Amino acid sequence: MRWRGGRRSENVEDLRGASMPAGGLGGASSLIRLLPFLVRTKVGRILLILGVVAYFGAQLLGVDLLQSSAPPPTGAASQLSAQDQELVEFVSVVLAETEQMWHMKFGEMNRTYREPKLVLFRTAVRSACGYAEAATGPFYCPGDQKLYLDLAFFEAMKKQLGAPGDFAQAYVIAHEVGHHVQTLLGTSGKVRQAQQRLSREQANQLSVRLELQADCYAGMWGHYADRERQIVETGDLEEAINAASAIGDDTLQKQSGGPVRPESFTHGSSTQRMEWFRRGFEDGRVDSCDTFRDGL
Numbered sequence: 330m331r332w333r334g335g336r337r338s339e340n341v342e343d344l345r346g347a348s349m350p351a352g353g354l355g356g357a358s359s360l361i362r363l364l365p366f367l368v369r370t371k372v373g374r375i376l377l378i379l380g381v382v383a384y385f386g387a388q389l390l391g392v393d394l395l396q397s398s399a400p401p402p403t404g405a406a407s408q409l410s411a412q413d414q415e416l417v418e419f420v421s422v423v424l425a426e427t428e429q430m431w432h433m434k435f436g437e438m439n440r441t442y443r444e445p446k447l448v449l450f451r452t453a454v455r456s457a458c459g460y461a462e463a464a465t466g467p468f469y470c471p472g473d474q475k476l477y478l479d480l481a482f483f484e485a486m487k488k489q490l491g492a493p494g495d496f497a498q499a500y501v502i503a504h505e506v507g508h509h510v511q512t513l514l515g516t517s518g519k520v521r522q523a524q525q526r527l528s529r530e531q532a533n534q535l536s537v538r539l540e541l542q543a544d545c546y547a548g549m550w551g552h553y554a555d556r557e558r559q560i561v562e563t564g565d566l567e568e569a570i571n572a573a574s575a576i577g578d579d580t581l582q583k584q585s586g587g588p589v590r591p592e593s594f595t596h597g598s599s600t601q602r603m604e605w606f607r608r609g610f611e612d613g614r615v616d617s618c619d620t621f622r623d624g625l
Contacts, residue, residue: 341446500551500606
């Protein structure tokens with residue numbers, strides 16, 4: 330992916346230099362710190378997979394998974410590695426490209442696009458949606474219209490999910506931006522209202538449609554960025570498709586050792602996630618991402 334040299338967004342808030350007060354999480358351990366231990370046992374791998382499910386949008390509807398009265402992270406800035414600094418630049422460039430695209434798309438709809446902030450953190454963070462460990466993110470919080478990301482997740486994608494590559498990482502960012510777009514367009518609010526009067530299975534189906542639309546919006550980013558700056562290199566599309574496949578509900582359920590239960594899906598099957606990302610990438614239009622075409 331040819332991302333270097335692109336414009337950097339001014340909407341990145343880097344909180345990685347902050348330290349967490351002792352006991353701030355009530356003794357809970359970060360999934361990222363436990364990764365080397367989790368992968369050694371079957372039970373650990375199941376816990377890891379459940380954590381990955383949480384990573385990809387368990388809080389997309391503003392549900393507070395981890396609440397605490399502890400104060401937010403404080404402390405002096407720590408040294409950041411050159412690799413970390415490069416990741417910050419990468420994230421900033423990808424976010425800037427989503428800003429450019431969505432400003433254009435909202436203009437075509439006679440709307441104004443409000444740019445979200447992207448918060449980088451380590452270990453834990455407080456958002457308007459609650460107090461979350463690293464194992465909760467990346468996630469989008471509609472309460473403060475911010476994206477939250479622990480960069481260690483990119484390493485987990487590579488080693489635990491088998492989804493390496495910068496284009497796959499960019500897909501993650503563009504997907505969360507997609508949830509911001511859904512908030513601005515009122516789609517997320519309509520889904521929350523509809524879910525309150527539906528059964529759990531029906532509510533899950535709406536969550537799947539919301540996630541697949543965010544996948545399609547992420548594909549739109551790839552379409553736009555390649556058209557404007559020719560960023561896509563050989564194998565990039567396959568990286569994103571592989572990442573979408575790796576986080577399908579059916580794939581994660583199989584890896585956990587349990588049966589595949591479509592009625593419990595909240596994000597969509599691997600096939601669905603790959604299909605909708607590809608649709609957005611190939612077509613590049615908002616209309617092509619209407620997963621609610623038959624009603625909400």
